[in-house]
Amino acid sequence: MPLAKFMKLTIPVNWEDDYFDKIDFSQTEEIYGKLNVGLIGGGRPSLTLPGVKKGKVKEFVDEAHKKNLKFNYLLNGTCFDNLEITRTGYRDIRKTLDWLAEINVDGISVSLPMVMEIIKKNYPQFSISASVQVRIDSFEKARYWENLGADKINISYVDINKNFDEIKKIKEKTTCKIQTIANLMCMNKCPMVTLHANYNAHASQKNHVNDNFSFDYYLFSCAEKLLSNPVEILKSAFIRPEDIHYYEEAGVDNIKLVERSMTTDALARIVKAYTERSYDGNMMDLIHGLSKYIIYNKDKYYWKGLKYLLQPSKINLFKAHKLVNQLNTLRNEKEFNESFDLYIDNKKLNGFMDFFHKGNCHRDCNECNYCNKYAEKAISYLVPIEEHEKAMESLRQTKTMMIKGDLF
DSSP, X not given: OXXXXXXXXXXXXXXXXXXXXXXXXXXXXXXXXXXXXXXXXXXXXXXXXXXXXXXXXXXXHXXXXXXXXXXEEEEOOSOOTTGGGSHHHHHHHHHHHHHHHHTTOOEEEEOOHHHHXXXXXXXXXXXXXXXXXXXXXXHHHHHHHHHXXXXXXXXXXXXXXXXXXXXXXXXXXXXXXXXXXXXXXXXXXXXXXXXXXXXXXXTTBTTOTXXXXXXXXXXXXXHHHHHHSTHHHHHSSOOOGGGHHHHHHHTOOEEEOOOTTBOHHHHHHHHHHHHHTOOOSBGGXXXXXXXXXXXXXXHHHHHHHXXXXXXXXTSOHHHHHHHHHHHHHHHTOHHHHHXXXXXXXXXXXXXXXXXXXXXXXXXXXXXXXXXXXXXXXXXXXXXOHHHHHHHHHHHHHHHHHHHHTTTO
């Protein structure tokens, strides 16, 4: 049975019919989601998300309230093509906010400062969260967003998830609630986070000039780096269920989980692990992966989603088709599909976070071997290393085709 804890979870909505039936919400305070294509884009491209109509959103908001859960709607795209400073763009923002007020969402996550001020001035009923995408990694930045109107701060998980001193400072020097993401496999101090956020914003923005075209250079770059050298996963911002008590002690109010694009079964397993604060198995089960995504499990979504990729005015369809076939091949390879060929024994990482909690990490991995020692103990391959390397080579080839222009 899950223990009663102060810190609560914030979990994603996938719009699936079995969502409220299969997930344990006992330690959850808030759920979050958005339309897969919206006026202001979001943190994921439309390609990866099932389509949903506004009526479905209202149904989920109503059901959340019946279960005493709050609903947070994402207006967290980091770029709106400067349309927020135009007559049409401003009016469209207000129309969207009027709709969200009408269906009684509780909170809104925002990246654009002007949008936050619009909400604070005209819609005082909404709780406002400063999105993780604005990269709040210090109390100075946190204060800026607090003064602008934020009620909750999503700290920059890639920058300070292992910097407990800075997390404590943010808590001490602001009155905002603090939230951080636990189960994303992003590179430590990733230099591409803001650029990737802009890509995702335009790839899910309604009426964007690129028609939500998606071919994710940043994802290929990051995945190849992390999966080719799995110790990087341990160096990443990931927080094990067993370690969230450190964040509770530091003053974090909510742990946010991902992904909105996952099947309900995948989400249920992840939520259960963080609700119970324990998981005995492969840590990769708790991280995004092909087998967990709705679009890769339901062909109607998979083929529908390809419209965001196979656009003849933007890409060579013949060469793109070959890459899609490679993806289908990986989908059929069980170990890669489920865990990218990796097994990370979660329980063998007990004690791993102590080093960071005590402030012993000085950030220069060239001068330290701490994470490597744990990697040797906890990480193994589920397939021969040669097979894993073939999959990595596919990622490298795809990126090379983009850089050389062969894909276009």
